[in-house]
Amino acid sequence: MSFTSSLTLNIPFQLQNQASIALKTLSVDPILRPDDAKVSYLISYISNCHYLHIDLYAISDRVLRVLANNIIASLKTIVECFDEF
Amino acid sequence: MTVLNKGDNNDDLNGIENRPFAIYYNIGEAIEKRIEVGDGPHFTKGKTSGPSDFVLKAGIKDKDKPSEAKDSCLGKLRSELTTLQDKINVYLTERMASNSSGNNNEEAKFEKEILDGTAEDDEDEY
Numbered sequence: 001m002s003f004t005s006s007l008t009l010n011i012p013f014q015l016q017n018q019a020s021i022a023l024k025t026l027s028v029d030p031i032l033r034p035d036d037a038k039v040s041y042l043i044s045y046i047s048n049c050h051y052l053h054i055d056l057y058a059i060s061d062r063v064l065r066v067l068a069n070n071i072i073a074s075l076k077t078i079v080e081c082f083d084e085f
Numbered sequence: 086m087t088v089l090n091k092g093d094n095n096d097d098l099n100g101i102e103n104r105p106f107a108i109y110y111n112i113g114e115a116i117e118k119r120i121e122v123g124d125g126p127h128f129t130k131g132k133t134s135g136p137s138d139f140v141l142k143a144g145i146k147d148k149d150k151p152s153e154a155k156d157s158c159l160g161k162l163r164s165e166l167t168t169l170q171d172k173i174n175v176y177l178t179e180r181m182a183s184n185s186s187g188n189n190n191e192e193a194k195f196e197k198e199i200l201d202g203t204a205e206d207d208e209d210e211y
Contacts, residue, residue: 004111006109006110006111007107008110009107010107010108012103048103049103062181068174068177069170069174072170076129076151076163076170083157083163
């Protein structure tokens with residue numbers, strides 16, 4: 001099965017630690033249909049920011065939308081936790 | 086985990102303003118679309134997430150309502166992520182609609198039912 005649609009999310013964090021924790025937290029979530037989608041993560045340091053790059057690959061826009069929505073929802077929870085504690 | 090250092094080749098990130106953004110690619114149609122959050126204002130309550138207006142009007146209380154963003158960098162990031170989520174949802178929904186208008190096969194219908202979880206709901210209606 002080929003992944004025709006992809007989306008790269010680029011999320012800036014002030015601290016390397018925050019980007020790293022976000023990556024580790026997100027990466028343990030299993031992909032419910034691994035034949036239909038794939039996710040990879042990468043951290044880079046650009047313009048005084050630590051960027052978490054999340055590459056999403058899917059067989060269709062519909063699968064990509066579901067995947068992106070779930071990951072961003074999880075990411076918002078992670079960011080809220082950083083802000084609270 | 087892979088870590089790149091400043092100066093590594095990454096043309097997509099040149100000129101960024103430290104805001105979240107996304108880039109959509111479609112290999113088959115040779116499409117590349119950059120999705121930015123824009124200047125705002127940004128809020129933690131998304132337009133494309135949470136319960137629908139129909140559910141809220143029925144008197145259901147939204148127990149998962151997101152808290153207001155704090156006046157901090159992370160609060161700002163959370164609001165911007167909500168805007169980015171909305172824009173991605175809108176863009177991909179538009180693409181799905183335009184694709185499905187010319188593609189009404191059984192496979193697409195089956196995929197929609199499975200992913201939306203509406204397969205059982207449809208059966209109940211008939």
